[in-house]
Amino acid sequence: MNTINLTALDLAIAASLIVLDAGMSIAFRLRLHRQLLIATVRMVIQLLLVGLVLRVVLASGSAAMTLAIVLLMIGAAAREVAVRPKQRLLRWGNYRIAALVVALSSMATVLLALMTAIQPTPWYDPRYAIPLMGIILGSVLHSASIALDAFLGDVVNSRNKIEGQLALGTTLQQSLAPFMRDAVRKGLIPIINQMAAAGIITLPGIMTGQLLAGLDPLSAVKYQILLLFLLAGSSGLASGGAVFFASRSISDKRERLRLDRFSTR
Known part of the structure; x- marks a missing residue:
């Protein structure tokens, strides 16, 4: 074909x-x-x-150019994650969380795929590394921004409830746990829905592109399954990481809720 x-x-x-x-x-x-x-x-x-x-x-096929493109993509995705939540942390808190979470979750997932399933030569082959990073970053951006927005918003809206629990002797992590779980759950819902609909309701993008390019349908399916596994893993790392680092950013060593670290813009 x-x-x-x-x-x-x-x-x-x-x-x-x-x-x-x-x-x-x-x-x-x-x-x-x-x-x-x-x-x-x-x-x-x-x-x-x-x-x-x-x-x-x-x-x-330059490693330096590939790295430069990947870092540029990570930076752009991190910025989007940082600016989407309605609540902002002082001292570039959103940006620090976003940069750390986006870089770690995307790089870990892409490296896993390159080193195990795909194994191109060289391992950083831009023909594989850059498209993979682009697809993974889309999922990471979506999950991390949803989770971060949900967590910070819920904490601000429920600050009186949290402080009341702290006054009764509950630890801060125990008080924040329900909000953390809810935020991670919201961050994972999009990829869960995508996986549930794949094949029966929709033909995912990479599979459709490969079919249009003439690849054997079963081979296209294998690549799509691999990709969905990677997207699910990166979404979990991104949403969980965003909520974890955000919880650390709004607390201190004395187990206090630091509302003063939120921006009042």
Whole structure:
């Protein structure tokens, strides 16, 4: 089976659906057509730039260039995780938590895949490392931001209840435990739903792409199963790590809830 190359006309025809969405926004006064147009133009430009950069990186096979791209991706994902929660910690607390969690969870998962299941030569082959990192980071970003937002928001909203429990002799970790569990649970729900729907309700992205590229269906299924395992693992590490480090950031050695470490913006 030959790969079907898309032309500019093919993409223009598909872009007519964006025009349809914009028309609906105008007709129903949703006021989203301007945002939709900006998002569309931004998406096209970003993806074209990424494609050009990846063409150079993949052709060179350079370890340094691969590392630079990976670090840039991690930095961008960490920033998104940090700014999405409504509650912010002082002294760049959200950014420190996000950077640590995103880097550890994504790197650990990608390295596991490269060293065991995929085993490219060289092990850092950008043709595998960069796409894997991109897919994993999407899941990490989503899970970590949801968990961090849920935990910090619940702590602020329930501060009187937590302080009341502390006054009765409960340790801070015991008081925070229900909020931590709930936040991690919320962070894991998206990947659980994705895994439950895979195959019967939806054909996941990587599997669809491989089928369109002509790969054998069973081989595509194996890659998709591997990827979902990696996404589940990285989501667990990200949501659990975000909540753990956040709980440490709002407490001290004397087991006190440090509400003064929250930003009052």
